[in-house]
Amino acid sequence: MAFLALGINHKTASVAVRERVAFSPERLVGALQQLCQHTCSREAAILSTCNRSELYLEQDDLDVEQILLWLAAYHELDVAELRACAYVHADEQAVRHMMRVASGLDSMVLGEPQIFGQLKSAYAVAREAGTVGPLLGRLFQATFSTAKQVRTDTAIGENPVSVAFAAVSLAKQIFSDLHRSQALLIGAGETISLVARHLHDQGIKRIVVANRTLERASQLAEQFGAHAVLLSEIPQELVNSDIVISSTASQLPILGKGAVERALKLRKHKPIFMVDIAVPRDIEPEVGELDDIYLYSVDDLHEVIAENLKSRQGAAQAAEELVALGAEDFMQRLRALAAVDVLKAYRQQAERLRDEELTKALRLLANGCAADEALAQLARGLTNKLLHAPSVQLKKLSAAGRFDALAMAQELFALDESPDKQSQ
Structure with a gap:
């Protein structure tokens, strides 16, 4: 029995590499099943977000190279390139890493809460795929419990700071008065929902939500008095948009250089601030080459985020101590479970021997002994x-x-x- 956590994140790989290693939601179940079929992993879960792609595995014997080869083959990558930016944690260190991730201690934004929900989704998908068994299942439950304790007992989650918050903070620096600005939000997921909330709280003039399905866009738009449109309507909305923030699960760019050029001409080159939070990217990188376009990716938000993290640094040490205790406690309980099987077998053997000798004694008594x-x-x-x-x-x-x-x-x-x- 051994736990393994293997992956890449915003600290080890650029956004260009991360988008090539990302798992699309619709392929996750198949990827998990393939992972268990083609490697020695008995249990597996995959966490894939904008900032990280991680595999959580349970194996009889750790085989890191086999997992790297599978991951490289699955994404059609050079294994040497993947090996150069991948990290590996085994056993208690793997447990501790998973708990740090769930607690927001390994995030680009220290203490951000979204990762907890993303890890719960990863667990749900792995259960759907049938690749989570008793050991990895116990690890997930222990991880959720520790992350909740970190949130409850420390100030790590106070003063909301997230990629969404950072994007809106940067927009405020470029447009001093958001009351006169219009925002186009592409996508309708949790990140875009947070962006919409922050923009709404800042009193932005108008919000348009564009999504693949109008129903999802409308559900989000209703919360903030926004207007919902389909992705196909983005070119028309772009003309009146001062701020564009995109975060979808699309595998191909949604917004290209040509569409942006046409919008700029109609806007008479009035600047547009764009943030592409998605991995893979929603906005073609070439868009950033255009005059009057200020295009930022998730990696560009580091400085803004760092400025908003100072209030959380003091709580990080207390959170780290809780994670260390959580990991140690989990491993102790796991080792105790290993003894249960041995004790059960030993007791069964003793009871069998007892019954044999008792039968002999009863036979002796029956024969007049x-x-x-x-x-x-x-x-x-x-x-x-x-x-x-x-x-x-x-x-x-x-x-x-x-x-x-x-x-x-x-x-x-x-x-x-x-x-x-x-x-x-």
């Missing part, structure tokens, strides 16, 4: 049989020079204690 003699025979027979296997194994270990095992046997059977103490 004195009760005290039958009891003495029962005691002798049971003692001999219970001691036989351990005695044979201890002699073998002694002959092999396994004195560490002999010392452990002394501790196991409490042989260093006096008879008086053993009877207490």
Whole structure:
């Protein structure tokens, strides 16, 4: 039994690499099943967000190279390129890493809460795929419990800071008065919902939500008095948009250079501020080459985010201590579970030997044997049989020079204690 956490994130890989390693939602179930079929992983879950793609695995024996080869082949990448930016955590370090991720301690935005929901979704998808078993399932539950404790017992989640908040903060720097600005939000997921909330709170003049399905766009738009449109209507809306923020799960760019050029001409080159939060990217990188376009990717938000993190730094140490305790407690409970199977087998063996000797004693009594003699025979027979296997194994270990095992046997059977103490 071994846990493995392997992946890349915003610290180890550029957005260009991360978008190539990202798993699209509709392919996740198939990817998980393939991962377990083609590697030695007995249980698996995949977390894929804008900032990270991580595999959480349970294996008999760790085989990192096999997982790297599978991941590279799945995404049609050069394994050397992947190996250069991948990180690996095993056993307790893997448990601790997963808990740090869930608590927002490994995020671009320290303490951001969205990752907790994303990890819960990863767990749900893995359950749907049938790739989560008892061990990984216990790890997820322990991770959720620790992350909730971090939120409750520390100030890590106070003073809301997120990629969405950072994007809106940057927009405020470029447009001093958002009351006169119009925003076009592409997508209708959690990140865009947060962006809409922040913009609405800042009193922005108008919000338009564009999405693949009008129903999802309308549901979000209703919350903030916004206007809902389909993705196909983006070119018309772009003309009146001062701010464009996009975050979808599309595998191909939604907004190209040509469409933006046409909008700029109609706007008489009035500037447009754009933030592409998606991985893979929604906005073609070439759009950033245009005059009067201020295009930022998630990686460009670091400075804005760093400025808003100072209030959370003090809470991070307390959160780290809770995570360390959570990981240690989980591993202790897991090791205790390993002993349960051994104890169960040992008890079953002892009960079988007891029943055999009891049957013999009852037979002796039925044949007229004195009760005290039958009891003495029962005691002798049971003692001999219970001691036989351990005695044979201890002699073998002694002959092999396994004195560490002999010392452990002394501790196991409490042989260093006096008879008086053993009877207490």
